[in-house]
Ligand SMILES: [Fe+2]
């Protein structure tokens with residue numbers, strides 16, 4: 001288990017006047033995704049069957065992720081007393097289930113799986129760092145800072161083990177880059193969209209694109225250049241590119257462009273697509289998808 005518990009959070013310092021109402025829906029969605037780490041624990045334990053040391057570390061990792069979910073869920077209920085975490089989590093689980101019957105990584109190799117895990121932890125470290133810097137609400141700031149530190153420690157755990165597996169799997173740099181970009185491209189996948197829907201909608205039918213767009217529109221406004229730069233540095237470390245070499249500087253520009261595309265262009269296109277579709281569908285089916 002990590003180095004903090006829910007008792008270390010200064011809950012009494014909660015200051016409603018400093019809550020940015022725009023942040024509440026994404027904290028609710030994040031709480032459900034984090035709390036769902038048990039499925040990933042099962043999946044990763046299958047992928048790393050026989051590696052007892054890493055399996056033990058994965059168990060501790062999953063406990064920390066679940067604790068992130070509890071902390072965020074408790075804060076969300078302070079900010080919105082109508083938020084019923086357990087009910088919303090049940091709704092999320094009904095709509096989204098991870099494929100757990102894998103015996104090998106969906107990334108092809110164990111080293112590839114660990115590259116993908118590094119990408120996920122890079123994403124969460126950037127996300128919570130951005131939220132910690134953006135919010136003035138002291139309890140949320142404290143939670144997000146602690147979680148961001150944990151996510152960085154998780155990155156280091158998976159990175160360390162990736163280097164160990166690289167000796168056996170011999171994953172080329174190109175393959176690592178492919179896995180890394182592949183995982184980053186999944187960021188608007190069903191999981192986040194489902195969590196956003198389960199946490200925030202009341203009675204509306206699930207629409208993956210609309211909810212992915214709504215989540216992205218709310219979340220991405222908190223990122224600043226330093227969060228993107230730090231994320232690029234972590235991605236480079238995972239795929240084995242020296243950011244100081246001339247090829248590395250060129251690659252850094254390409255990755256920043258890609259991240260900028262993901263954060264700005266792709267999100268706006270998605271939002272525009274969803275809004276255009278809403279405008280052109282019949283009113284009765286529009287009512288169902290609202
Ligand atoms: Fe987490």
Ligand SMILES: [Fe+2]
Pocket residue numbers: 065121124150151154
């Ligand atoms: Fe994590």
